[in-house]
Structure formats: C-alpha cells, structure tokens
Amino acid sequence: MGYGFDLDEWVTEEELKEWNDYMHEHMAWPHMLGGRHGDPNRGEDHSTAVSWNQVLDYASYEHHQPTSEVYTASLAAVPGKPVFSEDRFRIRQSERYQFKDYTEEMTRRGLWQSTMTGGVANIWGEARW
Amino acid sequence: MGFNASQPYDNFHWIKTWSRFFKNRFELESNPMEEPLKGLVLKKYHAKRFIVYTEDAAVVEIDLSSMSRPLPAIAVDTKAPYQEIDLGYFKNLHQAWRAPYASDWALAVGYFDQPYPDSRVARGLFLDWSTHQRHALGSDNFQLTWSDDDHLYGAWGDVGGFHGTNSKGRVGLGFARLKGNSDSYKGFNIWGGFEPENQADFDGKSWATISIEGELFMWVVPDHPEGKEYRNHYEYVELAHSRDKGSSWEKAPWRFEEAEELTIPTFLNFGKDNAGAPEAFGDYVYTYFLAPQDPSMEQEGPNGVSLMVHQPGKIFLARVRSNQLMDAKEGYQFFTGRDVLGSPKWGSIANKQPVFEDENGVGWCLSASYNPHLDRIILITQHRQTTQGLLGVFDAPNPWGPWSTIEYFEEEVPFGDIRPGSDLDWANNVFCAAFPTKWLDGETFVLNFTGGGQGKDNDSFNTVEGRFILR
Numbered sequence: 001m002g003y004g005f006d007l008d009e010w011v012t013e014e015e016l017k018e019w020n021d022y023m024h025e026h027m028a029w030p031h032m033l034g035g036r037h038g039d040p041n042r043g044e045d046h047s048t049a050v051s052w053n054q055v056l057d058y059a060s061y062e063h064h065q066p067t068s069e070v071y072t073a074s075l076a077a078v079p080g081k082p083v084f085s086e087d088r089f090r091i092r093q094s095e096r097y098q099f100k101d102y103t104e105e106m107t108r109r110g111l112w113q114s115t116m117t118g119g120v121a122n123i124w125g126e127a128r129w
Numbered sequence: 130m131g132f133n134a135s136q137p138y139d140n141f142h143w144i145k146t147w148s149r150f151f152k153n154r155f156e157l158e159s160n161p162m163e164e165p166l167k168g169l170v171l172k173k174y175h176a177k178r179f180i181v182y183t184e185d186a187a188v189v190e191i192d193l194s195s196m197s198r199p200l201p202a203i204a205v206d207t208k209a210p211y212q213e214i215d216l217g218y219f220k221n222l223h224q225a226w227r228a229p230y231a232s233d234w235a236l237a238v239g240y241f242d243q244p245y246p247d248s249r250v251a252r253g254l255f256l257d258w259s260t261h262q263r264h265a266l267g268s269d270n271f272q273l274t275w276s277d278d279d280h281l282y283g284a285w286g287d288v289g290g291f292h293g294t295n296s297k298g299r300v301g302l303g304f305a306r307l308k309g310n311s312d313s314y315k316g317f318n319i320w321g322g323f324e325p326e327n328q329a330d331f332d333g334k335s336w337a338t339i340s341i342e343g344e345l346f347m348w349v350v351p352d353h354p355e356g357k358e359y360r361n362h363y364e365y366v367e368l369a370h371s372r373d374k375g376s377s378w379e380k381a382p383w384r385f386e387e388a389e390e391l392t393i394p395t396f397l398n399f400g401k402d403n404a405g406a407p408e409a410f411g412d413y414v415y416t417y418f419l420a421p422q423d424p425s426m427e428q429e430g431p432n433g434v435s436l437m438v439h440q441p442g443k444i445f446l447a448r449v450r451s452n453q454l455m456d457a458k459e460g461y462q463f464f465t466g467r468d469v470l471g472s473p474k475w476g477s478i479a480n481k482q483p484v485f486e487d488e489n490g491v492g493w494c495l496s497a498s499y500n501p502h503l504d505r506i507i508l509i510t511q512h513r514q515t516t517q518g519l520l521g522v523f524d525a526p527n528p529w530g531p532w533s534t535i536e537y538f539e540e541e542v543p544f545g546d547i548r549p550g551s552d553l554d555w556a557n558n559v560f561c562a563a564f565p566t567k568w569l570d571g572e573t574f575v576l577n578f579t580g581g582g583q584g585k586d587n588d589s590f591n592t593v594e595g596r597f598i599l600r
Contacts, residue, residue, distance in 0.1 A: 068169060072161065091138075108143040109184065109233065112207060115151060116169035116182045118161050125135040 002060065002086060003035035008052065011035070017055040032057040036086040044070055046077035058082040064100035065089075066110070071117040083120045090127040146211040150235055154180060157247045166190040166223075177541050178239035182207075187231040191238060196221035198541055202238040204228065243537040244442075244487035244512075248524050250503050251535045251597040256576070259550030260594040264316055265291045265305075269579040271590050272395060272496050273307065275567040276340035277402040281307040282319075282375055284335035284347055285590070290322030291315075295584060298323030301332030301352045304375040311568045311575040311594060319375040327376045334362055336494040336561065339396040339414060341403050341451055345371040347378070348394045348416070359429035362436065362493075363392045363421055370455050383458040388425070389478050391418040391445065397497040397506065397528055398566050403451070405501055413448035415528045416461075417508070419492040420445060420483065438515050442491030444508075446484040446529055448475065464529050473529040484529050487521070489513050496563035497528075502571045503597065508532070509562050516581035518543025518557040535597070544578075551593075554586040572597045 003011075003019060020033050034056045037049035041064050053059035059078040063070060063085045074083045089110060092101045102110070107124055114120040138144065155171075156178070162170040167190055168183030177196060183189050193200060199218035204226065205211065216226060219238055228234055265271075267288035273281040283305060289298030290305055303321035307314045321329025337348035347369045354364040366385040369378040385391045397415035399406045420443035427433050446464040453460045463481035465474045485491070485508065495510035505524040513519050520543075522536040538544045543557045558580040568575035573596045580587025 104138060104140055104143070107138075108140070108147070108207065111144065111147045112182050112233070112235070113169065115147070115155060116161065116171055116180065118159075118171070119155065126138050127135060 001031055001033055002084075003033070005036045005086065006038040006062070007035045008037050008039075008049075013052055013055060016052070020056055032082070034058045034060040034084055034086075036060040036062060036084075038062050042070075044073035046074055050077055053078050053081065056081075058084050060084045060086045062087045065102070065106070066114075068113040068117050071114050071120045074120060075118050085114070085120055085122045088123040088125045090125045092127040142210045143208065146205065146207055146209065149211040150205050150207075150237070153243070153246075154178075154237055154241045158252065166192060177539075178241055179237075181236040181238065182234070184233045185231055186234055187228050189226045189228060189234055189236055190224070191219065191226070191236065192223040193219055193221045193238070194223050196541070200239045200541065202226075202236055205235045205237075207233045207235050240537075240539045240541070242489060243521070243534050244489065245523060245532040245534045248533040248535045248600075250505055250524060250600060252600055253598045254522065254536055254576075254595050255598050256545075256548075256593050256595040257550065258545075258548040258593060260312070260592070261548065261551035261553055262592045263553050263589050265289075265293070265590040267295055267584045267588055268293070268303065268322075268590065269581075269588050270334065270336055270494070270561060271305075271577055271579055272336045272338060272561075272563045273565040273567075273577065274338045274340045274345070274396070274398050274403075275401045275565065276345065276374065277343040278374070279401070279567070280374075281314075281565050281567055282340065282345055283307075283338045284349075285322075286334045288584070290318040290325070291590075293318065293323030298325065300329045302334060302349065303329060304347070304371075304378075306375065311592065314592075316590065320378070331378070331380075333367075336393060336496065337395040337416070339398055339403055340401075341414065341454065343374075343402060345375055346396070346414075346454055347371070348396070349380070350393055357430070359427075359433065361428045361430065361433075363387045363426060363428055366391065366394055366418075368455060381455045385418070385458065385478075387421055390420050390424050390481075391478070392421045393492060393494055394418040395495050395497050397499065399499045400501065400566050406499065407504070410528060411448075412451050414451050414454055415497075416447045416449075417484070417495060417497050418445045418447065419443075419495065419510075436493045436515060438490035438511050438513060438519075439492045440488070440490035442485075442487040442489065442510075442512065443483040444485040444491055444495065444510075445481045447481075448528075467529075473527070485523070485532055487512055494561050496561070498564045498566050498569075500524075500564070500566075500569055500574075500597075502569065507535070507564055509564075511560055512537070513540075516558040516560045518545055518559045518580075520544045520559065520562055522562075545587075554582075556580070556582055556586050558582055559587055572599055 171180040202216040202219045203213040268285040270286045273283035290303040300321035318325040332352040333349040350362040368381040422439040447461045462475035465476040465480045466482045489512040562578035582588035
C-alpha cells in the first residue's frame with residue numbers, strides 16, 4: 001500500500017516513519033507500506049531517495065522510461081528491500097508527456113527488463129482513447 | 130486531471146507470454162549475473178537454473194562451462210503467443226544458440242519444474258559429510274520412530290540387518306532397535322536378521338513405523354502377496370502391531386488395497402512416543418499413502434514394472450484416532466479437499482483427494498516427520514527416476530499443506546553427489562531418506578538414508594548430520 005506520490009514535497013521522513021509505525025500497529029493484517037519519492041525520474045542515481053525509503057517496507061521511486069540499468073540501480077540502492085517503480089507507464093499519444101509515455105512494445109520490453117533485473121514492480125496502463 | 134482507466138491491450142498475448150514463461154521460473158534467490166555475455170541473465174545459483182533474455186537477437190550466447198553436465202533448454206519468442214521451442218540439452222560449454230529469426234528471445238536452461246515454490250523457512254540442507262556413518266550393509270529402508278524408552282525403532286528390508294550378511298541371518302523383513310546418540314548409536318536385531326532376539330515370522334517391507342503409548346505400529350507391504358509366486362509390494366498394505374517393542378507382531382484383519390489407489394505408506398512421526406504434535410492437528414495419527422501410477426500395476430510377474438517413481442505423482446493423507454489404529458479400516462478418514470476457509474475436509478476412501486502432487490512423480494517410498502523448531506511437516510520422496518538420488522524435501526505448516534520446497538535434487542547434483550569428509554563407497558542411488566525425530570535439535574538434524582547398491586555402498590543404514598539453512 002502506498003501513502004501517496006511525491007511525498008517529499010510535503011512530508012518529512014520523521015512523519016513518514018510515524019505513519020508507517022502507526023499503520024503497522026493498527027492494521028489487522030500484515031501489509032507492505034511505501035510512499036513514493038519524486039526522484040530520480042531519469043538516470044541511475046537513486047541516492048536522494050535512499051534514506052527516505054529506508055523507513056518504509058518497500059523502496060518506491062518515480063522513473064520515466066526506466067532502462068534495465070535503472071532497474072538494476074534501483075534494486076541496489078536500498079539492498080534487501082523490494083522495489084516499486086510507481087509512476088504509471090501509460091501507452092498514450094501525448095505531446096506533453098512524450099518524455100514518459102510508452103508504446104505497447106516498450107511495455108512488453110519493460111515487463112521483461114524489470115523481471116530480468118531481479119524483479120521490480122511497475123504500474124502499467126493502456127490509455128489511448 | 131481526473132482518472133483515466135486503462136483500456137485493453139492490442140497484443141495482450143505479449144503479457145500472457147511473459148506471465149506463462151515466468152510461472153515457476155521466477156524464484157527466490159535468483160540473481161542477475163553481473164557480467165552477462167549479452168542481454169540479461171537470471172541465475173539460480175544453488176539449483177543451476179538460468180534464464181537468458183536478449184532483444185533484437187538472432188544468436189543467444191550462454192556460458193555453461195562451469196556446469197558439470199548438460200542442461201535441458203527451451204526458447205520462447207517474447208513477441209509471439211506462448212510456445213516453447215525444445216532446444217534439447219545444452220552442453221556444459223560456452224555456446225551460442227542460433228535462433229530461427231531475430232526477435233526478443235527468452236531461454237530457460239536447467240530444471241524449473243519443481244512442484245512447489247521455494248520454502249519460506251529453509252533454503253536448503255547443509256550436510257556435514259564428515260559425520261557419515263554406515264551400518265548393516267545389504268539391508269535398506271529403516272524409517273525410524275522414537276519410542277518411550279528413548280530408543281529408535283524401525284524396519285529393514287532383506288539381508289541380515291545389523292552385523293548380518295546375505296548368508297548370515299537373511300530375512301525379507303527385519304525389525305531393529307537403535308540405542309544411543311547420533312554419533313555413537315548401536316543397532317540391534319530385535320525380530321529377524323543375524324543373531325536376532327526373536328525370529329521373524331512374516332516377510333514384506335516397511336517404510337512406516339510409529340510409537341504410540343509405548344506400543345509400535347508398522348505398515349507392511351507384502352513381498353509375495355497371497356496366491357502369488359512373485360514379488361509385488363504394491364498389492365496391499367497391512368498394519369502390524371507390537372506390544373513388546375517389536376519382539377512379536379500381530380496384523381490387523383483388514384487391508385488397504387492397491388485397487389483403492391493406495392500403496393506403500395508412511396506414518397507422520399512427531400516426537401518421543403509421538404508426543405509434541407500441535408493441538409490443531411488433533412488426537413490423530415496421520416498416514417501418507419502413495420497413489421500407484423496404475424492401480425493394477427505389479428512389481429514383478431508377467432507385466433511387472435519393478436519399483437518405480439509413479440508419474441504423475443499423487444499422495445493421499447489419512448488420519449485415525451490414536452487409540453483406534455487397529456480397530457477398523459472404516460475408522461480412517463481421508464483428506465478430501467479444503468472448504469472455503471481453507472480448512473481440510475475429511476471423508477471416505479472413494480472421495481479422497483491428493484494432498485501432495487508432483488508431475489515429475491513420487492515414491493516408491495516416502496517419509497514424513499514434524500520438526501518442532503521449524504514448526505513444519507517435512508516430507509521426503511523421489512521424483513523422475515528411482516535410485517538416482519533424485520530426492521525432494523518439502524515442508525508444510527500442516528499435514529495437509531500447503532507445501533513448499535526445501536530441496537529438489539536433480540541429475541546435475543543428485544543427493545550426496547558431493548561429500549567432503551566422507552570416503553565411504555558411493556553411487557548416486559539413494560531412494561529413501563528420513564529425519565528420525567529423536568535426533569532433531571533446533572535447526573540441526575540427523576538424516577538417515579538408504580540406496581539401491583545391491584549389497585554395496587548405500588544399500589545399508591546410513592546417517593549424516595546436518596542443519597537446515599534457515600532464511
């Protein structure tokens with residue numbers, strides 16, 4: 001379960017940990033909790049989100065069109081934690097979002113690359129309408 | 130902005146191909162290779178399984194030069210509806226596979242078809258082969274129970290038991306007592322064998338002994354069924370009872386029959402005198418029965434198939450009140466599936482359902498014990514081929530599952546293939562192994578095993594100490 005997106009814009013790490021602890025104390029069943037940081041968008045450097053993700057159950061990032069090298073770097077950034085790439089990868093024709101939109105072929109390759117690098121979760125979507 | 134729901138994909142089969150390929154292939158502790166030759170490679174180190182994925186490729190390279198034997202391989206075109214191309218066996222070399230055309234190819238190399246996912250409690254067995262002991266050469270089986278006098282008891286098959294030979298004390302079925310600790314035990318022939326305390330008075334084989342309130346019970350299959358001059362362990366199962374620690378035995382007047390899809394069983398053993406079962410399991414004694422591949426198959430005779438791994442493999446589970454073992458066959462309730470809450474349902478033989486299945490096969494014998502440290506039932510049986518060391522070690526929180534896999538030995542490295550510290554004669558022929566519950570201590574154990582050495586090597590009583598490699 002994710003707290004929300006781009007939390008680093010309005011939540012501190014201390015508040016995030018407090019939320020995580022509170023939820024685990026009160027939830028009736030085990031549940032993995034995360035809260036997406038706004039980095040790194042592009043590139044392999046995940047260092048700005050490391051301490052953020054260390055207080056959560058899984059590490060979560062905003063990636064735009066991640067390559068297999070980016071997936072690999074995200075898994076290495078916080079060793080031992082599952083990774084969720086939590087920006088929806090939409091199949092869409094949008095000038096505004098072409099820097100992060102997908103084609104169906106990119107979706108297929110993304111599935112394979114994110115699996116073959118060790119298993120990164122993603123959000124996929126077909127949004128042509 | 131608003132929420133924009135996703136629409137169907139044009140090439141939905143791409144996603145299905147990805148999903149089907151990774152079913153049973155994406156595993157715990159599979160790691161990307163740091164320097165793949167080309168593309169991406171996931172490698173399961175312990176089990177020697179590889180997945181290779183390359184894009185826009187007409188040639189796929191893989192380096193198997195560190196393997197000791199060839200491995201089976203299949204290829205899948207990730208752009209096409211799911212179809213496996215059988216590539217046969219890849220040699221243990223650095224090699225290149227030429228694809229029929231350029232595409233995004235995925236290859237699976239090695240054995241991926243273990244029946245249940247990796248265990249969450251243990252990722253394998255560490256065996257200390259410097260502790261390997263061997264006794265009773267020529268006698269095999271030896272599934273043991275821990276009785277109230279602190280000794281282990283169990284049956285052997287053929288030859289003379291402890292200190293016996295083929296010409297000294299040979300019996301078809303013998304019964305022994307093991308006194309002492311795992312590093313200094315001694316075996317004694319109670320019933321049959323060389324210089325026995327008592328003479329055996331029936332033949333057969335057994336992989337099932339249990340102690341209840343100081344009395345011993347043993348499932349026995351016949352050597353030569355009534356009216357037959359040839360061996361057929363499959364034909365029926367009888368229950369024998371001893372009130373004097375194995376010195377004499379009395380059989381129940383009823384049988385389970387192969388025609389009922391029940392053959393060669395084992396008891397689920399808990400602690401000393403079968404104490405220590407979790408309350409949730411109730412006051413029952415549990416028995417696992419193998420399902421014969423064909424309910425009319427025979428071991429020998431005109432249509433004999435020998436002792437074999439039954440494929441596809443199915444195991445049934447029965448329970449009976451602990452004070453009613455000998456009373457009546459009808460007192461045995463069989464696992465018939467689960468209700469909507471996942472609880473087991475119990476019913477008649479006719480309605481039984483498998484509690485364990487493996488397409489690669491099970492049997493012809495098995496063992497089951499409870500490990501209190503792991504709080505898991507541990508079941509051991511063979512797969513694919515008999516007497517090749519192809520053992521599977523499975524665990525479950527309940528006698529009825531759900532099962533997961535601790536070890537699944539394959540041809541690449543069968544059970545005991547590498548034994549640092551042991552110089553005893555060896556062939557990869559182990560077919561039976563069990564954990565005597567007396568010798569469980571935390572995560573450590575003693576495993577006893579036996580093989581098909583025809584009077585040599587593992588055709589004997591063997592023990593080796595070890596520990597579960599915990600997660």
